[in-house]
Amino acid sequence: MEHVTVGDLVKATGGTLLWGSKEENIHKIRLDSRTVEPGDLFVPIIGEKVDGHTFIPQVVRLGAKAVLTGRKEEWGLTEQEKGNTAFIQVGDTKEALQDIGRYLRARLSLPLIGITGSVGKTTTREMIAAALSARYRVYKTPGNKNSQVGVPITISEISKEDQVGVIELGMSEPGELTVIAKIAKIDMAVITNIGITHIEQLGSRENIYREKMTIQDGLKDGGVLILNGDDDMLSATKGRDGIETIYYGTGKNCDFRAEDIVLRDGKAEFTAVYKNNRQKIQLNVMGQHNVLNAMAAVAVCVRCGMTMEEAARGLFTFTGFKNRQQVYRGEKMTILDDSYNASPASMKAALDVFKTLQPESRHVAVLADMKELGEQTLSYHKEVGQYAARSGPDLVVTLGEACHALAEGIRETSRIPVKEFADKDEMVSYLDGELKDGDCVLFKGSNSMGLFAVAKRYLARAGVKQDDI
Numbered sequence: 001m002e003h004v005t006v007g008d009l010v011k012a013t014g015g016t017l018l019w020g021s022k023e024e025n026i027h028k029i030r031l032d033s034r035t036v037e038p039g040d041l042f043v044p045i046i047g048e049k050v051d052g053h054t055f056i057p058q059v060v061r062l063g064a065k066a067v068l069t070g071r072k073e074e075w076g077l078t079e080q081e082k083g084n085t086a087f088i089q090v091g092d093t094k095e096a097l098q099d100i101g102r103y104l105r106a107r108l109s110l111p112l113i114g115i116t117g118s119v120g121k122t123t124t125r126e127m128i129a130a131a132l133s134a135r136y137r138v139y140k141t142p143g144n145k146n147s148q149v150g151v152p153i154t155i156s157e158i159s160k161e162d163q164v165g166v167i168e169l170g171m172s173e174p175g176e177l178t179v180i181a182k183i184a185k186i187d188m189a190v191i192t193n194i195g196i197t198h199i200e201q202l203g204s205r206e207n208i209y210r211e212k213m214t215i216q217d218g219l220k221d222g223g224v225l226i227l228n229g230d231d232d233m234l235s236a237t238k239g240r241d242g243i244e245t246i247y248y249g250t251g252k253n254c255d256f257r258a259e260d261i262v263l264r265d266g267k268a269e270f271t272a273v274y275k276n277n278r279q280k281i282q283l284n285v286m287g288q289h290n291v292l293n294a295m296a297a298v299a300v301c302v303r304c305g306m307t308m309e310e311a312a313r314g315l316f317t318f319t320g321f322k323n324r325q326q327v328y329r330g331e332k333m334t335i336l337d338d339s340y341n342a343s344p345a346s347m348k349a350a351l352d353v354f355k356t357l358q359p360e361s362r363h364v365a366v367l368a369d370m371k372e373l374g375e376q377t378l379s380y381h382k383e384v385g386q387y388a389a390r391s392g393p394d395l396v397v398t399l400g401e402a403c404h405a406l407a408e409g410i411r412e413t414s415r416i417p418v419k420e421f422a423d424k425d426e427m428v429s430y431l432d433g434e435l436k437d438g439d440c441v442l443f444k445g446s447n448s449m450g451l452f453a454v455a456k457r458y459l460a461r462a463g464v465k466q467d468d469i
Contacts, residue, residue: 001026001156004104006066006086009041012103013088013096018072020086024065029097029153038063043097045149046070052093060085068093094149101152101183108158110139112165113300114184116177116215117192117228118208119345121168123285124192124293127318129166131297134314135306136163146170151180164304169215172198177211181218188303189215190226190296194233197343200374209233216240226299228292229254246303248295256299258291266327266356272298272308279308285320286327286336286356289349323452325353330462334358334440337459339451342370342444347384351391354442361440363393366431366454368445369400378405385409389416393442395434399427400449428454435461 007022009015027039033055036042042059044052044067056067056075066086070093074082090096105112115125122144129140139162145154146168154167167184171177181189194209202208216225216239225239229247239245248256258281261270266286272279272295281298283290294315301311320326323340334357338350347370354363365388373380385406388396396418398407407418419434421427435441435458443455 001028001104002160004156006088008103009066009068009100010088012100013068013090014099015068015088015090015096018069018087018089019082020066022086024086026065029100029156030059030064031149031153033059033062036062036064039065041066041068043068043093043149044070045094045097068096097149097152098179098183101155102185104152105155105183105185108155108165110158110162110164111187111304112167112184113188113190114167114169114181114186114215114218115190115192116169116171116212117190118195118197118212119343120192120289120293121170123290123320123324124190124296125166125168126321127290127293127315128190128297128300130318131294131301131311131314132164132166132304132306133317134301134310136304137161138163139165141166141168144168144170146180147172148176148179151183155183171211173201174207174211175214178214178217181215183218185218185220186215186223187220188224188226188300189219190300191215191228191234192293192296193228193231193345195343195345196373196376196380198372199376200372203374205233213237216243219243224303226296226303228296230292246299248299249292250295254295256295256302258295261288261291263288263356266353268294272312274298274302274308277308279312281312282316284316284318286325287349287353289352323455325350327353327357328459328462328464330459330464332437333435333458333462334361335455335459335462335464336440336442337452337455339443339445339455340447342368342446344370344373344380344384347444348387350442350444351388351393354393354440355391358440361438362395362436363440363442364395364397364435365393365442366397366399366427366444366451367403367406367442368398368449368451369402371446371448373402377402381405382409386413389413392416395419397421397427397431397434399424399445399451424450424454428457431458 036059042064132138139158221242227234230249247254257273258270268283298311325338328335382405386409389410443451445451
């Protein structure tokens with residue numbers, strides 16, 4: 001944070017300064033007591049299992065300059081310790097953190113682009129940031145700070161040197177996106193698609209659509225809503241009054257359109273079309289699905305005053321990131337590590353990329369359960385299994401209970417051999433004996449299934465250097 005004092009925090013939260021100086025400057029906001037450094041603000045969040053207030057004495061001794069607290073206690077601190085840290089009492093620490101986010105956003109003048117969607121929002125965020133970087137200094141959401149507590153921290157870390165911000169806005173429960181959007185006060189909103197991620201919490205795709213559209217609740221009047229025109233639910237959607245709606249995709253209904261798409265060694269090349277302008281674009285990441293993410297970036301760049309040539313130059317610098325469709329060609333094996341997360345759409349996209357790699361090699365797909373799919377979990381897994389059968393790997397290895405339905409989908413559709421496991425260690429023991437030099441191996445599953453650790457094991461066995469990962 002820049003030029004933020006304890007007094008600013010008191011003003012932002014409407015809290016009461018129990019003790020400490022209003023003049024002290026604050027460096028960063030911390031939620032994890034283990035990361036606190038001298039000069040930081042610690043915000044104790046009350047979770048389902050842990051109450052952050054428990055760690056207040058610890059962060060004071062680590063040098064926290066200020067602490068928010070929902071309780072009027074002295075925490076057994078000495079007078080000297082109390083003299084070093086300002087305590088601000090608030091009604092609810094999470095809501096106070098959000099108030100700080102709103103306060104800091106009001107002090108910023110740079111435009112913010114907000115990204116949401118069921119699938120691909122993180123990749124789209126990164127591609128937009130890369131494209132914009134061809135002209136501007138860009139701030140982007142670090143890691144996964146896209147929640148009700150993450151977005152205020154994201155806002156707090158934008159510097160005066162930044163010229164544009166690209167922030168991810170997540171959602172896992174009703175009403176959450178409205179809260180986040182009102183904190184961010186974005187100038188442009190991008191919705192990548194309406195899928196079935198979080199359908200377990202939201203009940204139906206229609207409910208997910210309604211929740212995603214609440215990103216407009218924080219969109220400034222005169223702002224721009226940028227929608228995936230290839231999505232069946234978004235293609236007929238118009239923004240609220242006072243908002244301009246723009247579509248990107250491959251269809252003729254799209255303002256920003258990709259034409260002449262070809263894959264070269266799994267990477268897309270295409271022509272971006274906007275009005276009378278045409279621009280050749282070459283991507284440095286795998287998969288045809290990234291064409292849509294790139295077209296969202298082109299639309300944002302043009303609306304930010306850039307040329308499509310600049311956008312193309314910036315997009316080529318994006319090479320993906322760890323555990324998300326990263327292809328590693330080792331001395332012994334080729335590994336496609338897409339273990340960060342999974343949904344039916346991203347599973348299919350990974351299989352599409354996988355079948356283009358090393359056509360002369362044996363292809364082994366290691367697939368794990370997809371989470372948060374609700375009542376239709378088994379049918380979605382079976383659907384992916386049928387898709388996997390058509391994509392033609394030589395062997396499929398599954399991990400998890402729900403993947404039994406995926407295996408059934410494969411067996412009903414093809415004669416591809418399938419080996420099922422409920423235990424990860426047993427699966428690894430099998431793979432140790434089964435995988436051979438020259439194989440091409442895909443790792444794909446929801447993050448909680450832990451395939452990233454398995455992928456790391458075989459990256460080492462494949463002969464991939466640590467510096468290349």
